[in-house]
Amino acid sequence: MITFEELGLDERLVQAVTEMGYVNPTPIQEKAIPVLINGTKDLIGLAQTGTGKTAAFGLPLLHLLDANDKYPQALVVCPTRELCLQIVNEIISFKKHIKGLQVVAVYGGASISLQIKDIRRGAQVVVATPGRLIDLIERKAINLEQIKYVVLDEADEMLNMGFQDDIEFILQNTPNRDSTWLFSATMPNEIRKVSKRYMKEPVEITVGKVNTANKNIDHQYYVTSAIHRYETLKRLIDFNPGIYGIIFTRTKAEAQEIAEKLTREGYDIDALHGDLSQPQRDKVMNQFRDRSLQLLIATDVAARGIDVKDITHVINYELPDDVEVYTHRTGRTGRAGNTGVAISIIHQREAYKLRQIEKIIQTQINKVEIPSGKDVCRKQFFYFMDKLLKADISHGDYETYVPMLEEKFADISKEEVLKRVAALEFDRFLKYYENAGDLNARIQDRNERRSDDRGRGRNSRDGGRRDSRDFQGDTTRLFINIGTKDGFYKASFLQFILDMSDLRKDVLGRIDMKEMNSWVEIDKRAANQMIRALDGKNFKGRKIRMNDADSGGGRRR
Ligand code: AMP
Numbered sequence: 001m002i003t004f005e006e007l008g009l010d011e012r013l014v015q016a017v018t019e020m021g022y023v024n025p026t027p028i029q030e031k032a033i034p035v036l037i038n039g040t041k042d043l044i045g046l047a048q049t050g051t052g053k054t055a056a057f058g059l060p061l062l063h064l065l066d067a068n069d070k071y072p073q074a075l076v077v078c079p080t081r082e083l084c085l086q087i088v089n090e091i092i093s094f095k096k097h098i099k100g101l102q103v104v105a106v107y108g109g110a111s112i113s114l115q116i117k118d119i120r121r122g123a124q125v126v127v128a129t130p131g132r133l134i135d136l137i138e139r140k141a142i143n144l145e146q147i148k149y150v151v152l153d154e155a156d157e158m159l160n161m162g163f164q165d166d167i168e169f170i171l172q173n174t175p176n177r178d179s180t181w182l183f184s185a186t187m188p189n190e191i192r193k194v195s196k197r198y199m200k201e202p203v204e205i206t207v208g209k210v211n212t213a214n215k216n217i218d219h220q221y222y223v224t225s226a227i228h229r230y231e232t233l234k235r236l237i238d239f240n241p242g243i244y245g246i247i248f249t250r251t252k253a254e255a256q257e258i259a260e261k262l263t264r265e266g267y268d269i270d271a272l273h274g275d276l277s278q279p280q281r282d283k284v285m286n287q288f289r290d291r292s293l294q295l296l297i298a299t300d301v302a303a304r305g306i307d308v309k310d311i312t313h314v315i316n317y318e319l320p321d322d323v324e325v326y327t328h329r330t331g332r333t334g335r336a337g338n339t340g341v342a343i344s345i346i347h348q349r350e351a352y353k354l355r356q357i358e359k360i361i362q363t364q365i366n367k368v369e370i371p372s373g374k375d376v377c378r379k380q381f382f383y384f385m386d387k388l389l390k391a392d393i394s395h396g397d398y399e400t401y402v403p404m405l406e407e408k409f410a411d412i413s414k415e416e417v418l419k420r421v422a423a424l425e426f427d428r429f430l431k432y433y434e435n436a437g438d439l440n441a442r443i444q445d446r447n448e449r450r451s452d453d454r455g456r457g458r459n460s461r462d463g464g465r466r467d468s469r470d471f472q473g474d475t476t477r478l479f480i481n482i483g484t485k486d487g488f489y490k491a492s493f494l495q496f497i498l499d500m501s502d503l504r505k506d507v508l509g510r511i512d513m514k515e516m517n518s519w520v521e522i523d524k525r526a527a528n529q530m531i532r533a534l535d536g537k538n539f540k541g542r543k544i545r546m547n548d549a550d551s552g553g554g555r556r557r
Pocket residue numbers: 021022023024025026029048049050051052053054055
């Protein structure tokens with residue numbers, strides 16, 4: 001086995017790593033160190049965390065730097081504060097026997113003025129997270145003019161966290177950059193793009209197997225109709241009692257509204273959106289980090305750069321418009337070897353978008369049925385019982401109460417006690433889900449739909465001629481007891497009835513909306529499908545009534 005000495009490293013570095021207990025280089029170190037210290041400019045290292053990456057770039061950096069020049073010469077950019085501190089600590093250990101070499105950590109959430117002081121003191125190595133570094137660049141508090149080496153560590157994570165533009169900005173602001181070393185566990189297209197644009201003929205080193213997709217994430221989707229989206233979200237949360245997750249919405253208003261609604265219903269959730277001040281944002285993030293919040297709901301912009309460990313679920317309340325954003329969102333879970341679940345709530349006509357996403361992530365997104373009320377109750381029940389079994393009783397003075405309890409419960413069996421505990425805990429919950437409906441949107445089979453149309457045609461006035469041209473302009477009007485009072489505008493109402501019925505916009509004609517009711521002009525052939533899809537369904541606790549106004553069933557204006 002090869003030694004650090006044989007790799008050609010400065011002896012002061014060899015001494016330091018020996019003192020740290022490193023005996024032999026790891027595979028990535030063995031491959032990267034010699035090529036880097038021998039003057040390779042650009043390098044792509046494909047390796048997971050824990051492979052010894054930090055030493056693979058840290059030792060060559062220290063080997064190449066000139067400790068006599070007191071300005072920043074090397075910049076390491078990494079996704080998180082934790083990683084930033086970890087890298088700095090390792091570099092401090094490596095440089096133990098090199099006089100005059102300073103390293104500074106630059107990351108968000110800590111005093112910027114102290115960091116500025118550290119920089120002014122003259123550090124040769126800067127280890128930074130992108131957001132804070134850009135802040136410093138914009139304040140002209142850091143001079144990157146003389147930076148020769150730029151290391152991008154965990155580049156894929158940085159892109160997952162929405163730092164693509166920031167990284168490009170940083171690369172553009174290091175005019176004398178001579179070498180760029182990029183480390184990543186995966187090689188998505190975006191990283192290829194960055195490397196093509198900013199690196200010259202990079203040497204590529206791979207250790208272990210390179211994932212194109214994060215195999216630790218289970219991608220799922222649930223199909224419901226637009227009006228049941230919120231209810232579906234709630235049910236999926238309830239079905240995952242131990243959930244620690246982030247929900248993504250498209251708009252600020254939606255994030256805020258859902259957070260308020262769920263809070264009222266007793267969930268530990270808060271929203272992160274652009275209107276919050278920095279202290280408010282920090283407060284929400286701290287609560288989420290220390291788990292006093294179980295759920296965070298955010299827009300993509302607001303969630304940029306947030307890094308929280310052990311996220312169990314990422315939920316797309318709606319799919320993002322830009323399919324690539326899906327990867328960024330869902331990359332928040334299934335990290336550092338943990339598993340995670342990525343959930344998307346969609347309506348039927350969004351299935352094509354999922355197919356596009358599958359191509360990008362090179363992974364199948366599986367359809368899962370929205371659980372029934374009963375499923376949810378069962379899940380919650382066993383979760384609670386497991387918690388009961390695992391409850392920590394080592395700290396309280398419970399023993400003193402045991403004789404008294406034994407006396408009190410003398411005539412009740414264990415089964416009875418358990419039933420009563422369950423009743424106390426679940427009564428409200430069971431009642432809520434007792435009559436819970438099926439939230440799955442059922443896609444009507446194509447053949448079934450076609451034969452339906454034929455059936456309707458035979459009964460229609462024109463005597464059964466099926467040529468589609470016969471139906472041009474052959475419309476009817478449907479009455480529905482939903483109107484502007486229900487919060488709809490014409491466009492949202494149109495979307496709503498189309499989502500519910502899985503019909504296309506071109507079957508519709510004029511729409512008249514009043515406060516309480518509306519009238520929808522529709523191709524006769526599609527009328528029954530729409531009525532079937534809407535009539536009798538629940539909308540915000542009210543029954544929808546829809547019927548054919550022209551056939552005399554509905555209320556006429
Ligand atoms: P990293 O992938 O850089 O996060 O390193 C993972 C861990 O392995 C860290 O705790 C390092 O201190 C340790 N490590 C790195 N290189 C070696 C080595 N050659 N021998 C023993 N431990 C190492």
